[in-house]
Structures are given as structure tokens and as C-alpha cells.
Amino acid sequence: MEFLSPATWEEALAAKSARPDAVPIMGGTDVMVELNFDRRRPAALLDLTRVPELREWAPDGDRLRLGAGVPYAVIVDRLADRAPALALASRAVASPQIRNRGSVGGNLGGASPAGDAHPPLLATDAVVELASVRGVRRVPAREFYLGPRRTARSDDELIAAVLLPAPAGPQQFAKIGTRNAMVIAVASFALALDAGRRSAGTGIGSAGPTPLRAPEAEEFLAAEFDWAGGRPPSPAVAQEFGALVAAAARPIDDVRGSAAYRRHALSVLARRTLGWAAADYRREMAACG
Amino acid sequence: MRVTMTVNGHRMDADDVWEGESLLYVLRERLGLAGSKNACEQGECGSCTVFLDEVTVCACLVAAGQAHGRSVRTVEGLAEAGADGAPGLSDVQEAFVAAGAVQCGFCTPGLLVQTEDLLRRTVAAGAGAPSDAEIREALAGNLCRCTGYEAVIEAVRLAAEWTERGRPAGGPARGEAR
Ligand SMILES: Cc1cc2nc3c(=O)[nH]c(=O)nc-3n(C[C@H](O)[C@H](O)[C@H](O)COP(=O)(O)OP(=O)(O)OC[C@H]3O[C@@H](n4cnc5c(N)ncnc54)[C@H](O)[C@@H]3O)c2cc1C
Ligand code: FES
Ligand code: FES
Numbered sequence: 174m175e176f177l178s179p180a181t182w183e184e185a186l187a188a189k190s191a192r193p194d195a196v197p198i199m200g201g202t203d204v205m206v207e208l209n210f211d212r213r214r215p216a217a218l219l220d221l222t223r224v225p226e227l228r229e230w231a232p233d234g235d236r237l238r239l240g241a242g243v244p245y246a247v248i249v250d251r252l253a254d255r256a257p258a259l260a261l262a263s264r265a266v267a268s269p270q271i272r273n274r275g276s277v278g279g280n281l282g283g284a285s286p287a288g289d290a291h292p293p294l295l296a297t298d299a300v301v302e303l304a305s306v307r308g309v310r311r312v313p314a315r316e317f318y319l320g321p322r323r324t325a326r327s328d329d330e331l332i333a334a335v336l337l338p339a340p341a342g343p344q345q346f347a348k349i350g351t352r353n354a355m356v357i358a359v360a361s362f363a364l365a366l367d368a369g370r371r372s373a374g375t376g377i378g379s380a381g382p383t384p385l386r387a388p389e390a391e392e393f394l395a396a397e398f399d400w401a402g403g404r405p406p407s408p409a410v411a412q413e414f415g416a417l418v419a420a421a422a423r424p425i426d427d428v429r430g431s432a433a434y435r436r437h438a439l440s441v442l443a444r445r446t447l448g449w450a451a452a453d454y455r456r457e458m459a460a461c462g
Numbered sequence: 463m464r465v466t467m468t469v470n471g472h473r474m475d476a477d478d479v480w481e482g483e484s485l486l487y488v489l490r491e492r493l494g495l496a497g498s499k500n501a502c503e504q505g506e507c508g509s510c511t512v513f514l515d516e517v518t519v520c521a522c523l524v525a526a527g528q529a530h531g532r533s534v535r536t537v538e539g540l541a542e543a544g545a546d547g548a549p550g551l552s553d554v555q556e557a558f559v560a561a562g563a564v565q566c567g568f569c570t571p572g573l574l575v576q577t578e579d580l581l582r583r584t585v586a587a588g589a590g591a592p593s594d595a596e597i598r599e600a601l602a603g604n605l606c607r608c609t610g611y612e613a614v615i616e617a618v619r620l621a622a623e624w625t626e627r628g629r630p631a632g633g634p635a636r637g638e639a640r
Contacts, residue, residue: 182523200523201523201524204525205505205523205524206503206523208484209504210503214482218525268508268603269518269576269599269600269603270505270520271520271603272525353602354599394536
């Protein structure tokens with residue numbers, strides 16, 4: 174096995190292009206488990222931890238450009254106001270030690286349908302920035318996940334960053350698991366309201382072959398939400414929203430939960446996050462006078 | 463490959479490191495620092511927790527080559543950092559002993575390092591003693607199959623108190639805090 178240790182982004186892209194079979198490693202919280210348990214013997218590891226750009230974030234127009242290697246702990250501590258749903262999801266990842274190391278780029282690289290970063294990226298209409306020696310391209314998260322652990326990223330590409338639109342309303346995230354920490358989601362859900370466009374975004378995790386959206390639930394909520402006053406949604410609206418989210422999932426039975434349980438859990442998560450988001454919405458309205 | 467790093471303040475070289483090897487393996491099997499424990503090798507138990515450039519990580523999930531040129535502090539380094547340069551146990555270590563938070567001891571090195579980090583970010587930074595909820599959240603990635611955690615939490619509270627007000631002269635009799 175080779176250990177490639179580029180010091181710059183250009184070197185990293187050149188290395189990935191020369192060795193498309195090299196496995197990138199950032200926080201290592203997925204890659205090292207596979208190596209420790211002999212599940213993977215790549216010809217080369219491509220260490221990205223020495224590339225400074227991957228750990229940086231900065232405004233990009235009216236979006237936040239978040240380097241692919243920024244650890245979850247930094248997102249929680251520093252970026253909660255600029256990326257609320259992603260920060261909530263980051264806080265729900267594993268344990269402090271893992272959050273100190275694990276990254277959104279790694280979540281996207283592995284593309285497990287249970288990854289906690291995916292629902293917020295879908296709900297907020299974030300964009301994934303991919304780069305190779307051939308150039309840079311920006312793919313909406315909503316077009317990034319193609320199949321089980323299959324994504325729009327080509328073999329010679331690295332994930333450079335994600336672009337997060339400025340929050341235009343409340344964002345929420347919730348996750349179901351057997352414990353409050355250290356659990357891969359049984360089901361997870363993110364909701365983002367856009368007060369300007371009067372639209373809603375959703376993201377479903379761990380309940381399908383890929384992370385999913387619930388487009389019908391989004392349309393229903395955009396039409397039914399009280400954008401002028403932020404009144405709590407009626408029980409009937411909340412119920413229907415939950416049902417539409419559950420209907421958009423494509424879950425399976427596995428060790429973590431049955432498909433039926435996952436659908437039920439999602440309808441509950443959808444109702445709860447909607448209630449929280451409406452309360453946030455009223456609070457923001459009151460704060461703005 | 464050769465991996466060179468600063469471990470507990472000393473420059474150390476490890477030779478013939480396999481490219482896919484973990485930092486934990488290098489520490490334990492090549493550098494003879496067996497304090498950090500290997501109990502799962504998959505990030506679940508926290509018994510391998512060390513400081514990497516002063517941030518706590520699971521050493522089993524760091525590729526050895528990623529630690530090259532960096533600074534690592536293990537449980538062995540906590541004792542070295544004790545009382546005025548003289549080797550001795552740190553406040554956190556003494557508190558674990560005093561509170562009876564150590565049974566088989568397998569989880570202890572990871573808990574000590576993670577507690578050290580928590581106290582540094584809270585009391586030692588002037589932000590006051592951590593609440594029980596903060597303690598539980600900080601230690602959520604450290605599993606202990608013996609103590610049931612109550613004595614561990616008590617040890618962290620005690621260590622926070624000592625950090626804030628100073629450890630009582632001579633220290634309490636061992637086991638007294640229970
Ligand atoms: C104990 C434990 C608990 C966990 N709990 C959770 C949880 O609650 N929620 C959750 O979502 N995940 C969880 N995970 C999984 C893991 O922590 C996350 O997927 C994390 O986001 C991975 O990030 P990383 O930087 O460590 O990735 P790495 O392990 O370094 O890489 C992961 C994958 O992404 C690729 N990759 C990394 N960076 C790039 C890049 N810039 N460009 C292209 N490809 C790249 C790698 O080649 C690899 O395929 C857990 C893992 C462990 C060990
Ligand atoms: S041995 Fe590293 S977390 Fe368990
Ligand atoms: S004391 Fe035995 S595992 Fe914690």
C-alpha cells in the first residue's frame with residue numbers, strides 16, 4: 174500500500190488523477206474502520222489532512238462555502254447560525270472524539286444513506302463542489318446521490334466543499350436511534366423553511382437506498398403553512414405532512430429497524446420538526462418586529 | 463514507512479510502519495506506550511482516546527501517516543504533566559482514584575484524556591465547572607462496562623472542583639469521596 178500525503182490542493186488533485194484507485198482519507202472515521210477490519214485493502218491512501226483549504230470556510234456570494242474537511246465539532250461551535258440544520262445534524266453525529274475528526278466531505282464520500290449530513294444538505298438545497306485536474310463542477314446535493322453508496326463524483330474527482338445557501342427561515346433536524354449519542358440513525362429528517370420564497374425543503378435519512386427528499390410534502394407545506402403569521406400548523410396539516418414524508422421514504426427491514434417502524438418514525442419526526450420550525454418562525458417574526 | 467512525531471513532548475520515530483496502520487497500533491506496538499487501550503478498533507469505545515495536536519481523537523481511527531510531524535499526548539503524558547514538573551498523578555487521575563471510578567481500568571485512559579479535555583475547555587478556561595449534562599455529553603463516546611458511570615461522573619465533578627479551588631493538601635484519603 175502507498176501513503177500519499179499531498180501538501181496542497183493542486184497536488185491532491187494531481188495525485189487523485191494519477192491514481193484514481195487511491196482512497197482519500199480525511200477524518201478516517203469510516204476509512205480506518207474498514208482498514209482495521211480488513212474489509213478494504215486499497216492500493217493507496219490519499220491523506221487530505223495536510224491540505225489547508227479543506228479545513229476553511231468563507232462566504233461565496235450569499236452562500237457559505239464550507240471546506241469538505243471541516244470537522245463536525247467546528248460546524249457545531251462556529252457555524253450554527255450560518256448552517257443551522259447542518260449544525261444540528263453535526264451535533265447528533267457519534268461522539269466528541271468522532272466529531273473532532275469526521276467531516277461532511279467524508280460523509281459525502283462514503284454516501285451511506287444513514288449519513289447525518291445528507292438530510293440537511295437536501296433540505297437546504299446545498300451544492301457539492303467537485304474538483305479534478307479537469308476542472309471544478311458544482312452539483313446540487315439533490316442530484317448528487319445516485320444509488321446505494323453511488324454518487325455523481327467521478328473516480329478522479331475529490332470533494333472540495335459544500336455551498337450552503339444563507340438560511341432564509343427556520344431549519345430543523347431530528348434523528349431516531351437507540352441512544353442519545355453514538356448511533357447510526359434508524360431514521361432522520363431535516364426541514365428548512367424559506368420565508369422569502371415561501372417554500373419548504375426536506376431531507377430523509379436512513380430510510381431508502383439513498384438520502385431522499387419528500388417533494389409532495391414540500392409542496393403541501395408550502396401551500397398550507399401560515400407564512401404571514403406562523404400559526405402552529407393544525408393537527409390535520411401536521412398529520413398530512415407526516416404522512417407525505419413517510420410515503421416518500423423507501424425503507425427496508427434491517428438490524429436497526431423495520432421498514433414499517435421507519436415510516437412511522439419519519440412521520441413523527443416530520444410532525445415534530447414542523448412544530449419546532451413554526452415556533453422558531455413566530456419567534457423570528459416577533460424579533461423582527 | 464517511517465513515522466516521526468512528538469509524543470508526550472518527546473520526538474519519536476517508528477520504523478517499518480505499514481501504510482494502513484493506525485496511530486493506536488504505532489503507540490502501543492511500536493513505541494511501547496500501552497496506556498491507550500485497544501478495545502474495539504472502530505471508534506465505539508473511546509478507550510484509545512489521545513490528544514492529536516491538542517484535540518481529542520480515537521487513535522484507532524487515525525492513520526499513522528496522518529500523525530507524522532504532529533504532536534500526540536497520551537495518558538502517559540498526563541502523569542508527566544503533573545505537579546510542578548515532578549512526576550505524579552494529575553488532578554484528573556487523582557480524582558478518578560479518590561472517587562473509585564476505576565475498576566478493571568480498561569476504559570480509564572480514554573476517560574482521563576477526554577476528561578482532561580473537558581476541564582481544559584470549561585473550568586480551566588474560566589467557564590465554570592461543567593454541568594452533569596455537559597459531562598455526560600463529553601464522555602458519551604467512552605464506554606465503561608464496570609462502573610455504571612456514576613463514580614466516573616463523580617470523579618469528573620471532583621476534578622473540576624480541584625481545578626477550580628486547588629487540590630486539598632495531601633489529597634483526600636483514597637476512596638473517601640464515595
Ligand atoms: C463510532 C462511529 C460512529 C459514527 N456515527 C455516525 C453518525 O452518528 N452519523 C454519521 O453520519 N456518521 C457516523 N459515523 C461515520 C463517519 O464518522 C462519518 O461518515 C464521517 O462524516 C466521515 O468523515 P471522515 O472525514 O472521517 O471520512 P473518512 O473516513 O476520511 O472518509 C470517508 C469516505 O469519504 C471519502 N472521502 C473523504 N474525504 C473526501 C474528499 N474530500 N473527496 C472525496 N472523497 C472523500 C473517503 O475515501 C471514504 O470513502 C460514525 C463512525 C464511527 C466510527
Ligand atoms: S479502540 Fe479506538 S475507540 Fe475503541
Ligand atoms: S472500569 Fe472496567 S471498563 Fe471501565
